[in-house]
Amino acid sequence: MEKRDVVGVLEEIALLLELKGENPFKARAYVNAARALEGTPEEIGDLVASGRLGELPGIGEALREKIATLVTAGRLPYHEDLRSRFPPGIFEILRIPGLGPRKVRVIWESLGVSTLGELEYACHENRLVELPGFGLRSQEKVLRGIELLKKHRGRFLCDVARREGEALLKALQGHPAVIRIALAGSIRRCSETSKDVDLVAGSGEPGPLMAAFVSLPGVEEVLARGETRSSVRLLSGLGADLRVVSDAEFPYALHYFTGSKEHNVAMRARALRRGMKMNEYGLFRGGEPVPCSDEAEIFSRLGLAYVPPELREGRGEIEAAERGEIPRLVEWEDLKGVLHVHTSASDGSATLEEMAEAARGLGMTYLGICDHSKAARYAGGLNEEQVEEQERAIDRLNRSLEGITLLKGIEVDILADGTLDFSDEVLARFDFVVASVHSRFNLPEAEMTRRIVRAVSNRNVRILGHPTGRLLLAREPYPVDLKAVLRSAAEHEICVELNAHPHRLDVDWRMIPEVKAAGLKVSINPDAHHPEGLADMRYGVGIARKGWLTREDVLNTLDLPDLMKFFRG
DNA sequence: GCCGTTTTCGGCCCGACTGTTTTCAGTCG
Numbered sequence: 001m002e003k004r005d006v007v008g009v010l011e012e013i014a015l016l017l018e019l020k021g022e023n024p025f026k027a028r029a030y031v032n033a034a035r036a037l038e039g040t041p042e043e044i045g046d047l048v049a050s051g052r053l054g055e056l057p058g059i060g061e062a063l064r065e066k067i068a069t070l071v072t073a074g075r076l077p078y079h080e081d082l083r084s085r086f087p088p089g090i091f092e093i094l095r096i097p098g099l100g101p102r103k104v105r106v107i108w109e110s111l112g113v114s115t116l117g118e119l120e121y122a123c124h125e126n127r128l129v130e131l132p133g134f135g136l137r138s139q140e141k142v143l144r145g146i147e148l149l150k151k152h153r154g155r156f157l158c159d160v161a162r163r164e165g166e167a168l169l170k171a172l173q174g175h176p177a178v179i180r181i182a183l184a185g186s187i188r189r190c191s192e193t194s195k196d197v198d199l200v201a202g203s204g205e206p207g208p209l210m211a212a213f214v215s216l217p218g219v220e221e222v223l224a225r226g227e228t229r230s231s232v233r234l235l236s237g238l239g240a241d242l243r244v245v246s247d248a249e250f251p252y253a254l255h256y257f258t259g260s261k262e263h264n265v266a267m268r269a270r271a272l273r274r275g276m277k278m279n280e281y282g283l284f285r286g287g288e289p290v291p292c293s294d295e296a297e298i299f300s301r302l303g304l305a306y307v308p309p310e311l312r313e314g315r316g317e318i319e320a321a322e323r324g325e326i327p328r329l330v331e332w333e334d335l336k337g338v339l340h341v342h343t344s345a346s347d348g349s350a351t352l353e354e355m356a357e358a359a360r361g362l363g364m365t366y367l368g369i370c371d372h373s374k375a376a377r378y379a380g381g382l383n384e385e386q387v388e389e390q391e392r393a394i395d396r397l398n399r400s401l402e403g404i405t406l407l408k409g410i411e412v413d414i415l416a417d418g419t420l421d422f423s424d425e426v427l428a429r430f431d432f433v434v435a436s437v438h439s440r441f442n443l444p445e446a447e448m449t450r451r452i453v454r455a456v457s458n459r460n461v462r463i464l465g466h467p468t469g470r471l472l473l474a475r476e477p478y479p480v481d482l483k484a485v486l487r488s489a490a491e492h493e494i495c496v497e498l499n500a501h502p503h504r505l506d507v508d509w510r511m512i513p514e515v516k517a518a519g520l521k522v523s524i525n526p527d528a529h530h531p532e533g534l535a536d537m538r539y540g541v542g543i544a545r546k547g548w549l550t551r552e553d554v555l556n557t558l559d560l561p562d563l564m565k566f567f568r569g
Numbered sequence: 570g571c572c573g574t575t576t577t578c579g580g581c582c583c584g585a586c587t588g589t590t591t592t593c594a595g596t597c598g
Contacts, residue, residue: 017570023570024581025570025571025580025581026571027570028571029570029571029581032570032571032581033570057571057572058571059570059571060570060571060572061570061571062571063570063571097596097597098588098596098597099596100597101595102594102595102596103594103595103596132589133589133590133594133595134588134589135588135589137587137588137589138588138589141587375584376598377583377584377598378582378583378584378597378598379598380582438598439584439585439586439597439598440585440586441598442586
């Protein structure tokens with residue numbers, strides 16, 4: 001069992017213990033152990049094999065044994081026992097905002113409700129109102145929460161979808177029947193969420209390939225199986241489709257199944273206007289195929305410059321391609337450094353040094369440390385003394401580190417009135433300041449807008465962190481007049497964060513053209529809380545590309561001297 | 570369930586907010 005799976009089981013045990021009404025600190029211990037595992041760069045198999053698992057902080061005798069069982073046996077009877085005490089639907093109910101383990105337990109025990117659908121029905125019957133600790137308002141809130149969940153049901157975050165997709169790709173790539181194979185669909189377009197994995201293969205023998213696909217180890221259920229298309233559901237709940245065409249048809253199929261639907265409609269209409277017909281099997285003029293060896297040639301045959309998959313959203317990319325105005329989009333290799341990461345000084349799990357090592361390993365030349373400020377108590381926010389302490393630690397490290405420079409930053413909380421969590425004198429000490437909203441998300445739009453405008457007007461602030469506060473598939477953005485915020489940000493020459501954490505991807509790519517139009521640069525920031533989190537910047541690059549950004553539009557493509565010039569305003 | 574020590578068990582992050590209640594429990598970040 002992989003580390004990620006072990007972490008998942010430990011977190012689920014914590015939840016189940018809380019549902020059961022166990023000592024909450026016991027549940028916390030499981031969460032702590034999960035964090036400890038996530039935080040160590042070591043392979044979990046090595047830790048178990050070498051008997052060093054117990055050396056991790058928060059893992060004692062009992063957890064050491066349970067984790068070892070999980071890793072070696074792939075399952076844990078303790079976990080399965082716990083799980084069997086509750087209906088499976090209870091996990092979905094727990095995802096309703098405002099419902100924690102205690103309230104869910106009350107609902108389940110007193111109403112016998114065990115699925116989202118039953119709960120919705122119970123709300124409509126006014127049965128929640130009667131329960132201790134509940135009332136009319138909480139019932140309405142639960143209903144709104146169910147609506148939100150239903151809206152997102154069946155969608156998966158980009159990191160999950162990509163991981164699953166790449167695993168399938170890797171498993172099939174070596175198959176002797178495969179000539180070409182690629183990920184298509186929303187994953188290839190770097191969408192922030194996906195419903196399923198789309199794979200397209202070119203092959204002369206679809207039969208054996210399909211047989212291999214439907215019997216891959218991650219497949220839970222085969223939904224459909226045919227010669228050209230098979231559809232399965234993976235253990236994770238994610239769907240996966242494999243379409244097999246001849247090798248000659250591959251470029252057309254890849255384009256067609258990459259989408260988006262809007263892009264394809266526009267492309268087919270264009271083909272018609274030019275006397276051709278286009279579908280997933282080819283491009284035809286008068287019934288005769290127009291041969292293309294790759295996607296670029298298809299675009300070229302239609303009089304278009306190549307359109308990168310990220311741009312294929314039916315938002316003017318075809319018109320731009322016709323004019324030859326598809327920009328050279330920003331690439332991973334353009335990134336020079338990382339801004340906005342956390343360390344164990346606040347709620348991260350790694351030290352300054354470990355984060356620096358990881359950033360250097362990714363080829364980055366600077367790393368901006370941005371732990372939380374003191375108002376973020378839940379996240380172990382730093383006070384003024386701790387900030388000074390960290391400053392000294394960074395100075396010490398910078399003297400010994402080679403190839404990478406640590407920058408002194410802070411993610412300062414924007415307080416409810418738009419003032420910041422540190423005085424201007426303290427903020428002025430940092431190399432740069434990221435200002436973010438972490439509380440009071442429910443202010444009316446006008447007040448929220450005033451609040452953030454005030455924050456970005458502070459001369460010490462250089463970056464506005466996760467500008468809309470959304471959590472993908474979980475929390476809507478807070479109401480805010482983003483255009484007004486962008487105007488103010490432009491006036492004060494600050495930069496807008498593209499938070500690359502897969503749960504955020506905030507600012508939304510649909511808004512990025514407006515950010516650029518306002519004359520603002522975007523900073524692709526991982527908001528990493530552990531070393532592996534730095535690689536999330538890849539998702540940020542994908543989103544930046546969806547927003548039509550070039551290297552020049554992205555702050556952290558600057559070399560350190562130019563970056564510091566920007567920070568000093 | 571972990572940890573540190575008071576070496577055998579008590580404390581474990583905590584304040585704001587919400588909706589319930591009439592002084593507080595649960596949830597969230």
